[in-house]
Amino acid sequence: MMAWGIPEQGWRKGPWTPEEDKLLAEYVNLHGEGRWSSVSRCAGLNRSGKSCRLRWVNYLRPGLKRGQITPQEEGIIIELHALWGNKWSTIARYLPGRTDNEIKNYWRTHFKKEKSSQKKEKRKAQVLKQKQQHPQAKPIEHTSRVLSYTEATAAISEDSSKATEAPQGIQEMVFMYPWVDQCLPVMMMPQDTASWSAHEQAVVDDELLWGGLWNLDDNC
DNA sequence: AAGGGCGTCAACCGCAATACT
DNA sequence: AAGTATTGCGGTTGACGCCCT
Known part of the structure:
Protein backbone atom coordinates (compact mmCIF):
# COMPACT_ATOMS: atom_id res chain seq x y z
CA MET A 1 0.00 0.00 0.00
CA ARG A 61 -21.97 18.78 5.16
CA PRO A 62 -24.37 20.46 7.60
CA GLY A 63 -27.23 18.38 8.89
CA LEU A 64 -25.38 15.10 9.01
CA LYS A 65 -26.43 12.81 11.80
CA ARG A 66 -23.75 11.28 13.89
CA GLY A 67 -23.99 8.20 15.99
CA GLN A 68 -25.69 4.88 15.72
CA ILE A 69 -28.28 3.98 13.14
CA THR A 70 -31.58 3.71 15.00
CA PRO A 71 -33.81 0.63 14.78
CA GLN A 72 -36.26 2.72 12.77
CA GLU A 73 -33.58 3.69 10.30
CA GLU A 74 -32.45 0.09 10.16
CA GLY A 75 -35.97 -0.97 9.26
CA ILE A 76 -36.06 1.53 6.43
CA ILE A 77 -32.68 0.37 5.17
CA ILE A 78 -33.83 -3.24 5.15
CA GLU A 79 -37.01 -2.44 3.28
CA LEU A 80 -35.42 -0.18 0.72
CA HIS A 81 -32.54 -2.54 0.16
CA ALA A 82 -35.05 -5.31 -0.49
CA LEU A 83 -36.61 -3.07 -3.12
CA TRP A 84 -33.60 -1.53 -4.76
CA GLY A 85 -30.60 -3.61 -3.79
CA ASN A 86 -27.29 -1.80 -3.48
CA LYS A 87 -28.61 1.59 -4.57
CA TRP A 88 -27.03 3.24 -1.57
CA SER A 89 -27.42 6.81 -2.70
CA THR A 90 -31.10 6.24 -3.49
CA ILE A 91 -31.65 4.65 -0.09
CA ALA A 92 -29.77 7.50 1.58
CA ARG A 93 -32.29 10.00 0.20
CA TYR A 94 -34.87 8.51 2.52
CA LEU A 95 -32.67 8.75 5.57
CA PRO A 96 -32.08 12.44 6.19
CA GLY A 97 -28.68 13.10 7.66
CA ARG A 98 -27.26 9.74 6.66
CA THR A 99 -24.82 9.27 3.80
CA ASP A 100 -24.69 6.53 1.22
CA ASN A 101 -21.28 5.56 2.54
CA GLU A 102 -22.61 5.22 6.05
CA ILE A 103 -25.55 3.11 4.94
CA LYS A 104 -23.34 0.96 2.77
CA ASN A 105 -20.94 0.36 5.64
CA TYR A 106 -23.80 -0.37 7.99
CA TRP A 107 -25.32 -2.90 5.64
CA ARG A 108 -22.05 -4.67 5.06
CA THR A 109 -21.15 -4.91 8.70
CA HIS A 110 -24.60 -5.80 10.01
CA PHE A 111 -26.22 -7.89 7.31
CA LYS A 112 -23.75 -9.02 4.71
CA LYS A 113 -21.60 -10.92 7.14
CA GLU A 114 -24.10 -11.60 9.86
CA LYS A 115 -23.45 -15.25 10.52
CA SER A 116 -22.18 -15.81 14.01
CA SER A 117 -24.75 -16.79 16.56
CA GLN A 118 -23.14 -14.34 18.93
CA LYS A 119 -24.08 -11.51 16.66
CA LYS A 120 -27.62 -12.77 16.39
CA GLU A 121 -27.87 -12.91 20.16
CA LYS A 122 -26.74 -9.31 20.36
CA ARG A 123 -29.38 -8.37 17.81
CA LYS A 124 -32.07 -10.17 19.79
CA ALA A 125 -31.03 -8.27 22.88
CA GLN A 126 -31.31 -5.01 20.98
CA VAL A 127 -34.79 -5.85 19.73
CA LEU A 128 -35.81 -6.83 23.24
CA LYS A 129 -34.53 -3.53 24.58
CA GLN A 130 -36.43 -1.68 21.88
CA LYS A 131 -39.58 -3.55 22.82
CA GLN A 132 -39.22 -2.53 26.45
CA GLN A 133 -38.77 1.10 25.47
CA HIS A 134 -41.68 1.04 22.98
CA PRO A 135 -43.99 -1.74 24.18
CA GLN A 136 -46.58 -0.92 21.54
CA ALA A 137 -44.14 -1.36 18.70
CA LYS A 138 -43.96 -4.57 16.75
CA PRO A 139 -40.62 -6.33 16.29
CA ILE A 140 -38.55 -4.30 13.86
CA GLU A 141 -38.20 -7.10 11.34
CA HIS A 142 -41.91 -7.04 10.77
CA THR A 143 -42.82 -3.44 11.28
CA SER A 144 -43.45 -2.63 7.68
CA ARG A 145 -44.95 -4.21 4.67
CA VAL A 146 -45.53 -3.38 1.08
CA LEU A 147 -49.10 -2.63 0.18
CA SER A 148 -50.73 -2.74 -3.21
CA TYR A 149 -51.82 0.49 -4.83
CA THR A 150 -55.44 -0.29 -4.05
CA GLU A 151 -54.76 -1.17 -0.43
CA ALA A 152 -52.70 1.95 -0.02
CA THR A 153 -55.20 4.40 -1.46
CA ALA A 154 -57.86 2.96 0.78
CA ALA A 155 -55.64 3.18 3.83
CA ILE A 156 -54.50 6.72 3.11
CA SER A 157 -58.05 7.95 2.68
CA GLU A 158 -59.17 5.83 5.65
CA ASP A 159 -62.08 4.78 3.53
CA SER A 160 -62.03 1.45 1.73
CA SER A 161 -64.58 2.72 -0.77
CA LYS A 162 -62.02 5.24 -1.96
CA ALA A 163 -59.58 2.59 -3.04
CA THR A 164 -58.47 3.30 -6.56
CA GLU A 165 -56.84 1.26 -9.23
CA ALA A 166 -53.23 1.93 -10.10
CA PRO A 167 -52.72 3.86 -13.32
CA GLN A 168 -52.18 1.60 -16.27
CA GLY A 169 -48.66 0.32 -16.56
CA ILE A 170 -47.66 1.70 -13.20
CA GLN A 171 -47.49 -0.01 -9.88
CA GLU A 172 -47.07 2.13 -6.82
CA MET A 173 -45.19 0.65 -3.93
CA VAL A 174 -46.24 1.81 -0.52
CA PHE A 175 -44.83 0.99 2.87
CA MET A 176 -46.86 0.78 6.02
CA TYR A 177 -44.76 1.96 8.93
CA PRO A 178 -46.49 1.30 12.23
CA TRP A 179 -44.26 3.63 14.23
CA VAL A 180 -45.68 6.56 12.34
CA ASP A 181 -48.96 4.80 11.68
CA GLN A 182 -48.89 6.01 8.14
CA CYS A 183 -48.72 4.72 4.62
CA LEU A 184 -45.76 6.16 2.82
CA PRO A 185 -45.75 6.13 -0.94
CA VAL A 186 -42.24 5.29 -1.96
CA MET A 187 -42.04 5.07 -5.69
CA MET A 188 -43.80 4.35 -8.90
CA MET A 189 -42.54 1.67 -11.17
CA PRO A 190 -43.67 0.06 -14.35
CA GLN A 191 -45.09 -3.39 -13.88
CA ASP A 192 -42.50 -4.44 -16.39
CA THR A 193 -39.68 -4.76 -13.86
CA ALA A 194 -37.03 -4.75 -16.58
CA SER A 195 -37.40 -1.00 -16.92
CA TRP A 196 -37.55 -0.15 -13.21
CA SER A 197 -34.41 1.88 -13.16
CA ALA A 198 -35.89 4.49 -15.46
CA HIS A 199 -38.63 5.11 -12.95
CA GLU A 200 -37.10 4.30 -9.62
CA GLN A 201 -36.44 7.89 -8.73
CA ALA A 202 -39.90 9.08 -9.61
CA VAL A 203 -40.70 9.63 -5.99
CA VAL A 204 -44.38 10.14 -5.55
CA ASP A 205 -44.43 12.76 -2.90
CA ASP A 206 -41.15 14.07 -1.61
CA GLU A 207 -42.89 16.86 0.28
CA LEU A 208 -44.73 14.28 2.31
CA LEU A 209 -41.57 12.44 3.20
CA TRP A 210 -39.50 15.45 4.14
CA GLY A 211 -42.43 17.10 5.80
CA GLY A 212 -41.92 15.14 8.96
CA LEU A 213 -43.49 11.74 8.60
CA TRP A 214 -40.03 10.29 8.53
CA ASN A 215 -38.70 12.69 11.06
CA LEU A 216 -36.67 10.07 12.80
CA ASP A 217 -35.26 12.54 15.28
CA ASP A 218 -38.53 12.38 17.08
CA ASN A 219 -38.05 8.72 17.72
CA CYS A 220 -34.70 8.96 19.43
C1' DA B 1 0.17 -7.37 29.75
C1' DA B 2 0.40 -8.82 25.03
C1' DG B 3 -1.22 -9.91 20.73
C1' DG B 4 -4.47 -11.80 17.58
C1' DG B 5 -9.08 -11.45 15.70
C1' DC B 6 -12.83 -8.82 14.48
C1' DG B 7 -15.83 -4.80 13.61
C1' DT B 8 -16.26 -0.15 12.16
C1' DC B 9 -15.47 3.70 9.44
C1' DA B 10 -13.00 6.92 6.44
C1' DA B 11 -11.13 7.25 2.17
C1' DC B 12 -9.56 5.54 -2.33
C1' DC B 13 -10.38 3.49 -6.94
C1' DG B 14 -12.60 2.49 -11.27
C1' DC B 15 -16.38 3.11 -14.00
C1' DA B 16 -20.56 5.22 -15.77
C1' DA B 17 -23.35 9.13 -16.44
C1' DT B 18 -23.75 13.82 -17.26
C1' DA B 19 -22.27 18.45 -18.44
C1' DC B 20 -19.59 21.38 -21.00
C1' DT B 21 -16.96 23.10 -25.04
C1' DA C 1 -21.91 15.45 -33.06
C1' DA C 2 -17.72 14.41 -30.84
C1' DG C 3 -14.33 14.87 -27.49
C1' DT C 4 -13.14 16.18 -22.86
C1' DA C 5 -13.95 17.34 -18.13
C1' DT C 6 -16.52 16.77 -14.12
C1' DT C 7 -19.48 14.53 -10.99
C1' DG C 8 -21.67 10.68 -8.76
C1' DC C 9 -21.94 5.94 -7.47
C1' DG C 10 -20.75 1.41 -5.77
C1' DG C 11 -17.07 -1.64 -4.47
C1' DT C 12 -12.98 -2.19 -1.95
C1' DT C 13 -9.19 -1.31 1.13
C1' DG C 14 -6.64 -0.15 5.18
C1' DA C 15 -6.19 2.07 9.75
C1' DC C 16 -7.68 1.98 14.15
C1' DG C 17 -9.88 0.58 18.33
C1' DC C 18 -12.05 -2.84 21.15
C1' DC C 19 -12.56 -7.36 22.98
C1' DC C 20 -11.20 -11.85 24.06
C1' DT C 21 -7.89 -15.31 25.14
Whole structure:
Protein backbone atom coordinates (compact mmCIF):
# COMPACT_ATOMS: atom_id res chain seq x y z
CA MET A 1 0.00 0.00 0.00
CA MET A 2 1.10 3.53 -0.68
CA ALA A 3 2.19 5.57 2.31
CA TRP A 4 -0.30 8.12 3.54
CA GLY A 5 0.36 11.65 2.45
CA ILE A 6 2.66 10.84 -0.45
CA PRO A 7 1.00 12.37 -3.45
CA GLU A 8 0.30 10.43 -6.60
CA GLN A 9 -0.11 12.81 -9.54
CA GLY A 10 0.41 15.63 -7.08
CA TRP A 11 -2.66 15.12 -4.89
CA ARG A 12 -2.49 14.55 -1.18
CA LYS A 13 -4.19 11.39 0.02
CA GLY A 14 -5.12 9.81 3.30
CA PRO A 15 -6.96 11.12 6.33
CA TRP A 16 -8.03 14.76 6.33
CA THR A 17 -6.51 17.11 8.85
CA PRO A 18 -8.61 19.60 10.83
CA GLU A 19 -6.91 22.39 8.86
CA GLU A 20 -7.99 20.87 5.56
CA ASP A 21 -11.52 20.40 6.87
CA LYS A 22 -11.61 24.04 7.87
CA LEU A 23 -10.41 25.21 4.47
CA LEU A 24 -12.91 23.06 2.65
CA ALA A 25 -15.84 23.98 4.88
CA GLU A 26 -15.08 27.68 4.61
CA TYR A 27 -14.80 27.51 0.85
CA VAL A 28 -18.01 25.55 0.34
CA ASN A 29 -19.93 27.73 2.76
CA LEU A 30 -18.80 30.75 0.80
CA HIS A 31 -19.20 29.45 -2.74
CA GLY A 32 -21.63 26.59 -2.41
CA GLU A 33 -21.36 22.97 -3.46
CA GLY A 34 -20.22 21.91 -6.89
CA ARG A 35 -17.26 22.52 -9.18
CA TRP A 36 -15.18 20.35 -6.95
CA SER A 37 -12.11 20.43 -9.13
CA SER A 38 -11.91 24.18 -8.70
CA VAL A 39 -12.51 23.83 -4.97
CA SER A 40 -9.27 21.93 -4.64
CA ARG A 41 -7.40 24.67 -6.46
CA CYS A 42 -9.10 27.75 -5.06
CA ALA A 43 -9.38 26.64 -1.44
CA GLY A 44 -5.68 25.99 -1.26
CA LEU A 45 -6.20 22.28 -0.80
CA ASN A 46 -3.83 19.85 -2.40
CA ARG A 47 -6.68 17.35 -2.77
CA SER A 48 -8.44 16.01 -5.82
CA GLY A 49 -11.95 17.26 -6.54
CA LYS A 50 -13.28 13.82 -5.85
CA SER A 51 -11.63 13.74 -2.46
CA CYS A 52 -13.04 17.18 -1.59
CA ARG A 53 -16.53 16.19 -2.63
CA LEU A 54 -16.39 12.96 -0.65
CA ARG A 55 -15.12 14.68 2.45
CA TRP A 56 -17.85 17.30 2.24
CA VAL A 57 -20.67 14.86 1.53
CA ASN A 58 -19.69 12.29 4.11
CA TYR A 59 -18.31 14.38 6.91
CA LEU A 60 -18.56 18.17 6.69
CA ARG A 61 -21.97 18.78 5.16
CA PRO A 62 -24.37 20.46 7.60
CA GLY A 63 -27.23 18.38 8.89
CA LEU A 64 -25.38 15.10 9.01
CA LYS A 65 -26.43 12.81 11.80
CA ARG A 66 -23.75 11.28 13.89
CA GLY A 67 -23.99 8.20 15.99
CA GLN A 68 -25.69 4.88 15.72
CA ILE A 69 -28.28 3.98 13.14
CA THR A 70 -31.58 3.71 15.00
CA PRO A 71 -33.81 0.63 14.78
CA GLN A 72 -36.26 2.72 12.77
CA GLU A 73 -33.58 3.69 10.30
CA GLU A 74 -32.45 0.09 10.16
CA GLY A 75 -35.97 -0.97 9.26
CA ILE A 76 -36.06 1.53 6.43
CA ILE A 77 -32.68 0.37 5.17
CA ILE A 78 -33.83 -3.24 5.15
CA GLU A 79 -37.01 -2.44 3.28
CA LEU A 80 -35.42 -0.18 0.72
CA HIS A 81 -32.54 -2.54 0.16
CA ALA A 82 -35.05 -5.31 -0.49
CA LEU A 83 -36.61 -3.07 -3.12
CA TRP A 84 -33.60 -1.53 -4.76
CA GLY A 85 -30.60 -3.61 -3.79
CA ASN A 86 -27.29 -1.80 -3.48
CA LYS A 87 -28.61 1.59 -4.57
CA TRP A 88 -27.03 3.24 -1.57
CA SER A 89 -27.42 6.81 -2.70
CA THR A 90 -31.10 6.24 -3.49
CA ILE A 91 -31.65 4.65 -0.09
CA ALA A 92 -29.77 7.50 1.58
CA ARG A 93 -32.29 10.00 0.20
CA TYR A 94 -34.87 8.51 2.52
CA LEU A 95 -32.67 8.75 5.57
CA PRO A 96 -32.08 12.44 6.19
CA GLY A 97 -28.68 13.10 7.66
CA ARG A 98 -27.26 9.74 6.66
CA THR A 99 -24.82 9.27 3.80
CA ASP A 100 -24.69 6.53 1.22
CA ASN A 101 -21.28 5.56 2.54
CA GLU A 102 -22.61 5.22 6.05
CA ILE A 103 -25.55 3.11 4.94
CA LYS A 104 -23.34 0.96 2.77
CA ASN A 105 -20.94 0.36 5.64
CA TYR A 106 -23.80 -0.37 7.99
CA TRP A 107 -25.32 -2.90 5.64
CA ARG A 108 -22.05 -4.67 5.06
CA THR A 109 -21.15 -4.91 8.70
CA HIS A 110 -24.60 -5.80 10.01
CA PHE A 111 -26.22 -7.89 7.31
CA LYS A 112 -23.75 -9.02 4.71
CA LYS A 113 -21.60 -10.92 7.14
CA GLU A 114 -24.10 -11.60 9.86
CA LYS A 115 -23.45 -15.25 10.52
CA SER A 116 -22.18 -15.81 14.01
CA SER A 117 -24.75 -16.79 16.56
CA GLN A 118 -23.14 -14.34 18.93
CA LYS A 119 -24.08 -11.51 16.66
CA LYS A 120 -27.62 -12.77 16.39
CA GLU A 121 -27.87 -12.91 20.16
CA LYS A 122 -26.74 -9.31 20.36
CA ARG A 123 -29.38 -8.37 17.81
CA LYS A 124 -32.07 -10.17 19.79
CA ALA A 125 -31.03 -8.27 22.88
CA GLN A 126 -31.31 -5.01 20.98
CA VAL A 127 -34.79 -5.85 19.73
CA LEU A 128 -35.81 -6.83 23.24
CA LYS A 129 -34.53 -3.53 24.58
CA GLN A 130 -36.43 -1.68 21.88
CA LYS A 131 -39.58 -3.55 22.82
CA GLN A 132 -39.22 -2.53 26.45
CA GLN A 133 -38.77 1.10 25.47
CA HIS A 134 -41.68 1.04 22.98
CA PRO A 135 -43.99 -1.74 24.18
CA GLN A 136 -46.58 -0.92 21.54
CA ALA A 137 -44.14 -1.36 18.70
CA LYS A 138 -43.96 -4.57 16.75
CA PRO A 139 -40.62 -6.33 16.29
CA ILE A 140 -38.55 -4.30 13.86
CA GLU A 141 -38.20 -7.10 11.34
CA HIS A 142 -41.91 -7.04 10.77
CA THR A 143 -42.82 -3.44 11.28
CA SER A 144 -43.45 -2.63 7.68
CA ARG A 145 -44.95 -4.21 4.67
CA VAL A 146 -45.53 -3.38 1.08
CA LEU A 147 -49.10 -2.63 0.18
CA SER A 148 -50.73 -2.74 -3.21
CA TYR A 149 -51.82 0.49 -4.83
CA THR A 150 -55.44 -0.29 -4.05
CA GLU A 151 -54.76 -1.17 -0.43
CA ALA A 152 -52.70 1.95 -0.02
CA THR A 153 -55.20 4.40 -1.46
CA ALA A 154 -57.86 2.96 0.78
CA ALA A 155 -55.64 3.18 3.83
CA ILE A 156 -54.50 6.72 3.11
CA SER A 157 -58.05 7.95 2.68
CA GLU A 158 -59.17 5.83 5.65
CA ASP A 159 -62.08 4.78 3.53
CA SER A 160 -62.03 1.45 1.73
CA SER A 161 -64.58 2.72 -0.77
CA LYS A 162 -62.02 5.24 -1.96
CA ALA A 163 -59.58 2.59 -3.04
CA THR A 164 -58.47 3.30 -6.56
CA GLU A 165 -56.84 1.26 -9.23
CA ALA A 166 -53.23 1.93 -10.10
CA PRO A 167 -52.72 3.86 -13.32
CA GLN A 168 -52.18 1.60 -16.27
CA GLY A 169 -48.66 0.32 -16.56
CA ILE A 170 -47.66 1.70 -13.20
CA GLN A 171 -47.49 -0.01 -9.88
CA GLU A 172 -47.07 2.13 -6.82
CA MET A 173 -45.19 0.65 -3.93
CA VAL A 174 -46.24 1.81 -0.52
CA PHE A 175 -44.83 0.99 2.87
CA MET A 176 -46.86 0.78 6.02
CA TYR A 177 -44.76 1.96 8.93
CA PRO A 178 -46.49 1.30 12.23
CA TRP A 179 -44.26 3.63 14.23
CA VAL A 180 -45.68 6.56 12.34
CA ASP A 181 -48.96 4.80 11.68
CA GLN A 182 -48.89 6.01 8.14
CA CYS A 183 -48.72 4.72 4.62
CA LEU A 184 -45.76 6.16 2.82
CA PRO A 185 -45.75 6.13 -0.94
CA VAL A 186 -42.24 5.29 -1.96
CA MET A 187 -42.04 5.07 -5.69
CA MET A 188 -43.80 4.35 -8.90
CA MET A 189 -42.54 1.67 -11.17
CA PRO A 190 -43.67 0.06 -14.35
CA GLN A 191 -45.09 -3.39 -13.88
CA ASP A 192 -42.50 -4.44 -16.39
CA THR A 193 -39.68 -4.76 -13.86
CA ALA A 194 -37.03 -4.75 -16.58
CA SER A 195 -37.40 -1.00 -16.92
CA TRP A 196 -37.55 -0.15 -13.21
CA SER A 197 -34.41 1.88 -13.16
CA ALA A 198 -35.89 4.49 -15.46
CA HIS A 199 -38.63 5.11 -12.95
CA GLU A 200 -37.10 4.30 -9.62
CA GLN A 201 -36.44 7.89 -8.73
CA ALA A 202 -39.90 9.08 -9.61
CA VAL A 203 -40.70 9.63 -5.99
CA VAL A 204 -44.38 10.14 -5.55
CA ASP A 205 -44.43 12.76 -2.90
CA ASP A 206 -41.15 14.07 -1.61
CA GLU A 207 -42.89 16.86 0.28
CA LEU A 208 -44.73 14.28 2.31
CA LEU A 209 -41.57 12.44 3.20
CA TRP A 210 -39.50 15.45 4.14
CA GLY A 211 -42.43 17.10 5.80
CA GLY A 212 -41.92 15.14 8.96
CA LEU A 213 -43.49 11.74 8.60
CA TRP A 214 -40.03 10.29 8.53
CA ASN A 215 -38.70 12.69 11.06
CA LEU A 216 -36.67 10.07 12.80
CA ASP A 217 -35.26 12.54 15.28
CA ASP A 218 -38.53 12.38 17.08
CA ASN A 219 -38.05 8.72 17.72
CA CYS A 220 -34.70 8.96 19.43
C1' DA B 1 0.17 -7.37 29.75
C1' DA B 2 0.40 -8.82 25.03
C1' DG B 3 -1.22 -9.91 20.73
C1' DG B 4 -4.47 -11.80 17.58
C1' DG B 5 -9.08 -11.45 15.70
C1' DC B 6 -12.83 -8.82 14.48
C1' DG B 7 -15.83 -4.80 13.61
C1' DT B 8 -16.26 -0.15 12.16
C1' DC B 9 -15.47 3.70 9.44
C1' DA B 10 -13.00 6.92 6.44
C1' DA B 11 -11.13 7.25 2.17
C1' DC B 12 -9.56 5.54 -2.33
C1' DC B 13 -10.38 3.49 -6.94
C1' DG B 14 -12.60 2.49 -11.27
C1' DC B 15 -16.38 3.11 -14.00
C1' DA B 16 -20.56 5.22 -15.77
C1' DA B 17 -23.35 9.13 -16.44
C1' DT B 18 -23.75 13.82 -17.26
C1' DA B 19 -22.27 18.45 -18.44
C1' DC B 20 -19.59 21.38 -21.00
C1' DT B 21 -16.96 23.10 -25.04
C1' DA C 1 -21.91 15.45 -33.06
C1' DA C 2 -17.72 14.41 -30.84
C1' DG C 3 -14.33 14.87 -27.49
C1' DT C 4 -13.14 16.18 -22.86
C1' DA C 5 -13.95 17.34 -18.13
C1' DT C 6 -16.52 16.77 -14.12
C1' DT C 7 -19.48 14.53 -10.99
C1' DG C 8 -21.67 10.68 -8.76
C1' DC C 9 -21.94 5.94 -7.47
C1' DG C 10 -20.75 1.41 -5.77
C1' DG C 11 -17.07 -1.64 -4.47
C1' DT C 12 -12.98 -2.19 -1.95
C1' DT C 13 -9.19 -1.31 1.13
C1' DG C 14 -6.64 -0.15 5.18
C1' DA C 15 -6.19 2.07 9.75
C1' DC C 16 -7.68 1.98 14.15
C1' DG C 17 -9.88 0.58 18.33
C1' DC C 18 -12.05 -2.84 21.15
C1' DC C 19 -12.56 -7.36 22.98
C1' DC C 20 -11.20 -11.85 24.06
C1' DT C 21 -7.89 -15.31 25.14
